[in-house]
Amino acid sequence: MRNTLLALILAGRAGTAAARGNIEVLARTCNSCHGVGGVSAGATMPSIGGLPRDYLSNIMKQWKYDERSAITMNRIVKGLSNDEIDALAAYFAQQPWVPVPQKANPETLARGKTEVDNNCADCHGASGGDPDVDAPPLNGQWARYMELELQKYQSKEFKMPHRKMRKAAQQAKPADASAAARHFGAQGR
Amino acid sequence: MHPFDRRSFLKSVSAAAGASILSVAPARAAAPKARVVVVGGGFGGATAAKYLRLLDPGIEVTLIERGKLYTSCPLSNEVISGERSIKTLQSGYGGLAARGVKVVHDEVTQIDPVKKVVSTAAAGDFPYDALVMAPGVDFDYSAVGGLSAELAETRLPHAWKAGPQTLLLQKQLQAMPDGGRFIIAVPKGPFRCPPGPYERAAQVAMYCKHHGKKKAKILILDANDGFSKRPLFEQAWKALYGYGEGGMIEWVSGVNGGQVEQVDVSGMSVMTTFEQHKGDVINIIPPHRAGKIARDAGLANFKGAWCAVKPESMESTAHKDIYVVGDSCVGGELATGNPFPKSAHMANSQAKVVVASLVAKLNGLPPPVPIYTNSCYSVVGHDWGFSVVALFRVENNQWVYVKDGSGISPVTFGTKEKPVPVPRIYRKMEAEYADGWLRNLMADCYA
Structure with missing residues (x-):
């Protein structure tokens, strides 16, 4: 037994x-x-x-x-x-979140920080490292990936179901969206 | 988590973070758990060596590869067109050595599957408990009259193994006059990188279009009657370069006399079944078969050219304890026309199946459930790319091609009756994804 x-x-x-x-x-x-x-x-x-x-x-x-x-x-x-x-x-x-901080020029970073503070920080955190429970961390995420993803939110050709994110992305000028991506991409832990 | 998985996981994380925040207990100096020899340091062999060390540092892994620098075939068509530096496609073996792989740069001369020994030209003999064969393909120059290995290195580069021939073909393209003709001869399948010849045609056309050779022609002489991602290629060729009558790119199928049988290098012409074609650049891709060392070892038991393997483990059906991965093996759903494509990602995926199976076996664990994946991007213009993905599972010891989970990028949107074009932004993004894909694939194999 x-x-x-x-x-x-x-x-x-x-x-x-x-x-x-x-x-x-x-x-x-x-x-x-x-x-x-x-x-x-x-x-x-x-x-x-x-x-x-x-x-x-x-x-x-x-x-x-x-x-x-x-x-x-x-x-x-x-x-x-x-x-x-x-x-x-x-x-x-x-798995641990491992940021891969990427370089960007200071003007882009400054412009990105402003955009992030106004439009992104509420859900993702100012550095992208302190997100809401349902939002992804963005600190040290690949900037080019984020730029392309933002283009999907801004384009009418993609079905992107997250309303809040869609509105936030569409509010931003393409150059500001890009700068925001560079800002997040430059952040470490 | 298994103990060896946990260790390896931590190791991978610390390596990924670029800081050795954790010390990994080195394998005991005592006898290793097993000795695994890997022959060939391409995508498949490198992955096998790396993941064996990642998953079980108690295994001694020796990788034997003659070259000190590996050049990726994927995206090497972009080198021919000058869009990419060949350096971005290269990796040495330092990353594998840092993971504890014993890297031996030598030529394998013989494999004894009974005594289980690999012999090399200079470094001696390597006994093994398990052998992973990843020798890639050999080119059968005798299939085309007038062609030879020497001509391929001097006048008629196939550039189907990326490296010096890629750069030679690039120079030949640059020297081609406007109004010149670039011939690409495609061998009967199966061949490495099924979409490769057609991507090459597009890259050559792109170069010509932007470098004062708008009257150039690219003639694809094909021994086959169809090809990978065909609707996507034809759509792009048409839109970007002109295709068919009056266009820059022309494709001749096998049934229409596309099979090249003879080449005359002094007259710079090729003979097909039907007629002679003159070319300013002649790029003949010879038919393939499994690497010589695999054939010599008696592993090429499928049509005398390819190495048959078991679906659950990639173990050879010819010899016990020998596993064959990459372009030299044959697998997948052959009966339904869904074989494993001979691609970098497929080799990478096959090697992971070998490693999972081998590590489980050596540690007395139940055999894991294998899964095989593939992805392959083709770049046909500055902002035009597309891809194919494939998923294979194993059921009742047979490969099953999973249709959901496989397929090419959409050719059109809308319905079958009312198709609408796929927005250009989709093609543009895939051209960018191609680069990220290649960098990750290289890192997954070599870093």
Whole structure:
């Protein structure tokens, strides 16, 4: 009896370990474009390690069900089950957020800071490192990625469901939006 | 988290942060848990070596590669057109060495799958518990009369392994007169980088358009009757350079006599099944097969040219404890026409499957569930790119191409009856994503 119980417990543990191992196998496929631990090495691809779990899981499901426009990710996530999406979101949310501070010229940074204080800081924090629960950190996120993402919010050609973000982006002049992205991209921890 | 995963995770984080905030317990000086030899330091081999060390530092990993500098084939068409410096596509092996991979620059001369030993020209023998083969492809020059390896290096560069030939082809393009003709001969598939020849045509056309060669022609002589991302390429060619009758780019399919059988270098012409074509630049991509060292080791058991592997682990079906990744292997759903594409990302993904399987096996853990992914960007103009993604799972020991989760960038929006053009901003963004994709892929393999 005792042995059976022990065997069951061990089998249960092995099962959980295997499931966790499999999520890590799945998560490693993301590294090819988003970096080991979700820390991107390319300016147009976002870092995803340490982003909030709900943000990640929502955004992937919105792509999957065509509620949000993307160009590549919408195709990729359609092959994942909702359980896999949730597990990936939880996995990457557990990774530390590792800012990659990028240089920018002082005028752009000053202009960006003004724009951020007026239009972005409320949800993302002044440096991007103190976001609301459902907003992503932006400090040391790749500036070029953020610029492109802001262009999606400003363009009529993309379905972007987040009302508040859409309004904020559309209020900004393109040059201000770009400067804001550079400001966030320049921030460290 | 498994103990070895946790360690490796912390190591990766500290490396990513660029600061060694955590000391990683080095593998004990005692005998390693296992010795793994990796042959070939391209995308597949480099990934295997890196991730073995990441996931289990108790494994001794030796990477044998003859070159000291690797040049990415992906995006190397942009070097031919002068849009990109070749330096942005290169990596050495220092990153892998820093992760504890023993990097040996040498030529592998023999593999003994029974005694489990890899022999090299100068560095001696390397016994292994497991061997990862990633030798890439060899070119079969004998398939085109008049062609040779020497001509490829001097007059007729294929530039299908990025490096000196890429730069030679660039020079030939620059020297081509306005009104000149650039011939690209595409071999019968499967070949490395399925969309590559068609991206090359676009990059050459872009160069000509912006460098006073508006009357140039790019003639694609193709041994095949269709090609990767075809609707996307044809749309872009048409919009940017003119395609077909009177356009800059022309494509001749195999059935219409596109297969090149002979080349005459002194007369600068090629012969197809039907006719002779003169060219100012002749870029013949020879047919491929698995790297010689893999064929010599008896691994090329699929049509005598490619290495068949097991879906769950990428282990060779010919020899136990040998795993084959990258362009030299064959896999995927062959019956339905969805084989593994011979791409950098695919090699990277295959190598991760090998590593997960091997590390589990060496640590007495249950075999993990494999998953294979691919992505590949093509850049056809300054602000025009597109991509393909693919997802493969394994069910009942067979590869399954997951249609949801795979596919090319949209060709049109709207409905089938009432299609509307895809806004240009989509193409523009994908041209930018291509660069980020390549940088991450290089980092995932070499950093």
